[in-house]
Amino acid sequence: MDGMEQMGARGEELSRAGRLFFDRGWVPATAGNFSARLDARHMVITASGRHKGELGAGDFLVVGLEDETLKDVRPPGGKPSAETALHLRRYRSGPDVGAVLHTHSLAATVLSRLNPGGVVLEGYEVLKALPGVDSHTARLEVPVFGNDQDIPRLAARVEAHLSAHPGLPGYLIEGHGLYTWGRSVAEARRHVEAFEFLLACELEVRRLSR
Numbered sequence: 151m152d153g154m155e156q157m158g159a160r161g162e163e164l165s166r167a168g169r170l171f172f173d174r175g176w177v178p179a180t181a182g183n184f185s186a187r188l189d190a191r192h193m194v195i196t197a198s199g200r201h202k203g204e205l206g207a208g209d210f211l212v213v214g215l216e217d218e219t220l221k222d223v224r225p226p227g228g229k230p231s232a233e234t235a236l237h238l239r240r241y242r243s244g245p246d247v248g249a250v251l252h253t254h255s256l257a258a259t260v261l262s263r264l265n266p267g268g269v270v271l272e273g274y275e276v277l278k279a280l281p282g283v284d285s286h287t288a289r290l291e292v293p294v295f296g297n298d299q300d301i302p303r304l305a306a307r308v309e310a311h312l313s314a315h316p317g318l319p320g321y322l323i324e325g326h327g328l329y330t331w332g333r334s335v336a337e338a339r340r341h342v343e344a345f346e347f348l349l350a351c352e353l354e355v356r357r358l359s360r
């Protein structure tokens with residue numbers, strides 16, 4: 151596959167994920183952003199402000215992974231997601247990161263506000279859809295980072311934590327949403343589906359046990 155075909159194929163996969171997430175209520179308004187690795191030096195990412203349930207070929211940009219200043223953007227002058235730095239830093243952490251997906255569900259938004267110290271998920275069979283988990287008895291502590299409009303600063307805080315806790319499959323931003331990733335778009339999408347289900351269960355359990 152050449153570069154253009156590769157970009158088209160990844161864009162298609164990300165658009166399909168966007169439709170699914172919008173239908174589930176996980177990317178309201180224009181919330182959320184999605185990206186996939188194209189090669190060792192580039193990713194494709196959603197343009198800023200696009201409706202994630204209605205993505206088409208014109209809603210993606212190619213961004214150089216090493217370029218902090220976002221000069222290496224194709225087509226030049228395009229405006230990649232406002233949260234591009236959170237994606238770039240994930241890809242730079244290693245070649246196993248092939249796709250990064252971000253959602254804004256009600257459960258992620260509310261639970262991250264109620265638990266700024268981290269959300270504990272345990273006792274759920276669906277935890278096994280996440281990497282490194284082989285039993286419902288596992289205890290997954292999902293970190294919650296304070297929201298920050300300075301995205302490069304937020305990304306630096308996130309990556310410092312993730313490098314000290316290797317293997318974490320995702321994190322929350324307080325009052326904002328979920329970030330997770332995978333080796334491929336399909337794998338990252340599975341992680342979104344698992345997290346969103348687990349967070350919805352957790353919210354419901356807490357509501358019913360009040």
Ligand SMILES: CSC[C@@H](O)[C@@H](O)C(=O)COP(=O)(O)O
Nearest residue numbers: 180181182183198199200231232
């Ligand atoms: C529409 S509110 C959500 C945004 O502020 C942001 O958090 C978000 O997820 C989408 O930003 P975007 O620049 O479209 O990638």
Ligand SMILES: [Zn+2]
Nearest residue numbers: 182233252327
């Ligand atoms: Zn967001």
